[in-house]
């Protein structure tokens with residue numbers, strides 16, 4: 001039963017010309033791709049597990065991390081039960097089920113993901129996928145598909161080719177296209193002499209990886225740029241400009257990760273520019289604190305700006321929303337729930353905006369009214385609408401979800 005706070009909020013929005021029920025049904029149609037790697041600190045399930053490489057780092061030692069696919073799925077089920085709506089799972093290739101046997105990255109196949117496909121099917125979820133170009137001896141010097149050694153480059157190209165096929169098989173099995181995203185760590189700690197040759201090799205490798213035509217009904221290819229990483233502070237082969245050009249020329253999805261730009265740059269402002277030239281964008285919603293630190297997503301101005309751009313410009317049909325962060329200093333299930341609920345809250349706030357009115361005052365050059373209304377919108381009663389959404393989706397209202405995480409911690413995580 002909806003409460004009085006919701007009824008009065010609905011009336012308040014109606015007075016502004018906003019249809020709350022329409023906003024809630026639009027929100028229910030938005031899926032977020034939950035990143036498997038928050039559940040185990042980007043460790044994965046390969047038999048000879050390497051320490052995390054590729055210039056990304058997880059800090060913290062909160063107890064109870066998932067140690068195998070069954071535990072990770074159990075944790076995901078708990079998180080999904082606390083996040084309103086229907087969502088997806090984003091898997092890395094290193095999360096296959098290899099039965100304790102060493103299967104190198106250029107030898108994996110879809111059979112290693114059968115357990116994940118069954119799990120997703122039984123929950124009517126889609127899967128997204130990523131080749132894993134890090135945490136491997138052949139990536140130890142910081143280069144993979146842009147490597148100058150043809151043997152190493154060939155190994156990683158084969159891995160990329162295989163992963164696309166696995167992505168397509170997942171998409172076909174689940175009846176929803178898998179977004180298969182290529183992120184590579186390749187770059188130099190210090191100033192390179194030759195910035196061009198690695199980029200030529202990267203382009204050639206990508207062309208080889210993407211050579212086989214796959215149905216877009218099953219697989220969508222994405223490429224993810226970065227400004228810098230740990231150990232690649234001076235030069236990243238796959239920069240924003242490199243991949244934007246590549247995505248436009250080759251018809252690929254452009255991945256925009258919120259942590260992959262200069263701290264004063266926001267991906268919100270890039271969306272409408274990038275989508276002038278590419279059909280689709282993959283978002284990695286993240287939160288950099290001073291650097292690409294991959295903090296849990298909070299309901300901050302940057303997140304709100306992203307959601308406003310998606311809703312105001314009717315881009316939700318062209319943007320795949322994924323999350324990308326890893327925090328091992330707090331309960332990992334809670335980390336998923338906090339981030340996903342925040343992404344959804346930000347979308348709800350955007351869906352509840354009286355955008356047509358704002359557009360009109362802007363067109364009339366009434367910039368005073370634009371600022372005034374935007375600021376007033378910040379104190380509209382969206383929280384009561386969010387609570388009602390949680391109620392309608394049978395998920396906990398307010399912070400009561402935390403009690404469920406605490407109980408799960410007692411019952412399950414503390415026993416690991």
Ligand SMILES: C[C@H](O)[C@H](O)[C@@H](O)C(=O)CO
Pocket residue numbers: 037042056130183224226257284292324
């Ligand atoms: C684990 C992910 O592939 C990784 O976080 C990547 O998407 C990235 O953002 C690297 O900085």
Ligand SMILES: [Mn+2]
Pocket residue numbers: 183224257284324
């Ligand atoms: Mn990312």
